[in-house]
Amino acid sequence: MQFKTYLFACLGLIALTSCSKDDSASTPSTPEETMYFPPSDGTNTWETKSIASLGWNQAAVQPLVDYLTLKNTKSFMILVNGRIVMEYYLNGHTATTPWYWASAxxxxxxxxxxxAQQEGLININNKVSDYLGTGWTSIPLAKENLITCKNLLSMTSGLDDTTGDDVSPGNLQYVADAGTRWAYHNVYVKMQDVVAAASGQTWSSYFNTKLRDRIGMTGGAWIEDGSGLSVYWSTTRNMARFGLLSLNKGKWNGTQIVNEAYYNEATSTSQNLNQAYGYLWWLNGKSTYRLPGLQLQFNGTLIPNGPADMFCALGKNDQKIYVIPSKKMVVIRMGEVSDPNNPTFALSGFDNELWGKINALF
Known part of the structure; x- marks a missing residue:
């Protein structure tokens, strides 16, 4: 069933590629102004900017909101230069209600x-067993020792992606040598174990201290989803804070949270198997891409209606963070799956449809 779901999704996306627009024609340049960062003091105040001041099309706002409502959206935000341009809570959701990020x-x-790497605790080029010890998979030791932290971040571990969400050793089985096969796999979560082992802290404690609290993502938490994986939950504005940090290449209001060189690597093609994938980020504007659950390569860009320089955090049931550096823009969408008849784990036809609606704003 998973294969069929993704095959139909892929065929739909291929059809959409022929409708791609020139980004420069559909989106204007953003006026130069100082980048704004909301305070991290718990007040949750945030500067806003009007549609009119940007010269956007006010008449396109309500059709976009109607579409979002119809597509089971709970919240939607657009930031430009850090300021809120649109913020909507729909279908009974509120600004203070947390929601899950899924794979975003x-x-x-x-x-x-x-x-953790910039603090000297880890090196992503080192093998995972340097931090977790041997036997963290069920594959032969020589093959296990080929798997680096970078392989986990780039989805090139070579482990079997068809065995489900369980990442215990018995469920991590060999398919190919690390670095020779791209496959979307929850084994990436072992990077959390790597960071915890290297730091001597729990994953949540290290994350909260080094990232969450430094940018004011108050109240967010990792919660187990029943399969042994921890999923992050937060409010929409907290997701937007992370999007803003990402827009600014890991810098928050003058403080470099993660060094820019690493961030540039994370948001660029990380391997030669899937051009549209960085370190757990999806990349638009590439000439080919691969999707979860399929060993197929598709021609064209990931989201034809989206800006070519956009990179994205994409989660199950259409949780979205879109970051567009050329427009100084961040777009957030949280909610239920847009199409209940076609649930997906990352990319869906909704991405391209939504960007068609967003482009009408310009």
């Missing part, structure tokens, strides 16, 4: 891994 939270792991 993978990018939190990528960011925190970069912090």
């Amino acid at each position: 939270g993978k990018t939190l792991t990528a960011m925190t891994s970069g912090i």
Whole structure:
């Protein structure tokens, strides 16, 4: 069933590629102004900017909101230069209600891994067993020792992606040598164990101290989802804070949280198997891409209607963080799956449809 779901999704995305627009024609340059960062003092105040002041099309706002409501959206935000331009809570959701990030939270792991590396606790080029010891998989030792932390961050571990969410040793089985096969796999979560082991702290404690609290993501938490994986939950504004940190290449209001060199690596093609994947970030504007659950390569860009320089955190049931450096823009979407008949783990046809609606704003 998973294969069929993704095959239909992929066919739909291929069809959409022929409708791609020139980004420069559909989105204007953002006026130069100082980047704003909301205070991290718990007050949750945030500067805003009006649609009119940007010269956007006010008539396109309500159709976008109607579409979001129809597509089971709970919250939607647009930031430009850090200021809130649109903020909507729909279908009974509120500004203070937490919601899960699903796999969009993978990018939190990528960011925190970069912090651990700059502190000298880990080196992502080292093998995972340097930190977890041998036997963290069920594969032969010589093959296990090929798997580096970078392989986990780039989805190139070579482990079997068809065995489900369980990442205990018995469920981590060999398919190919590390670095020779791209496959979307929850084994990335072992990077959290790597950071915990190297820091001598729990994953949550290290993450909270080094990332969450430093940018004011108050109240967010990792919660087990029943399969043994921890999923991040937070309010929409807290997700937007992380998007803003990402827009600014790991710098928050003058403080470099993660060094820019690592962040540039994380948001660039990380291997030669899937151009559209960095370190747990999805990358738009590449000439080919691969999708979860399939060993197929597709021609065209990931989200044809989206800006070419956009990079994205994409989660199950259409949790989205879109970061667009050329527009100084961050877009957030939280909610239920947009199409209950076609649930997906990352990319869906909703991404391209949504960007068609967002482009109408311009």
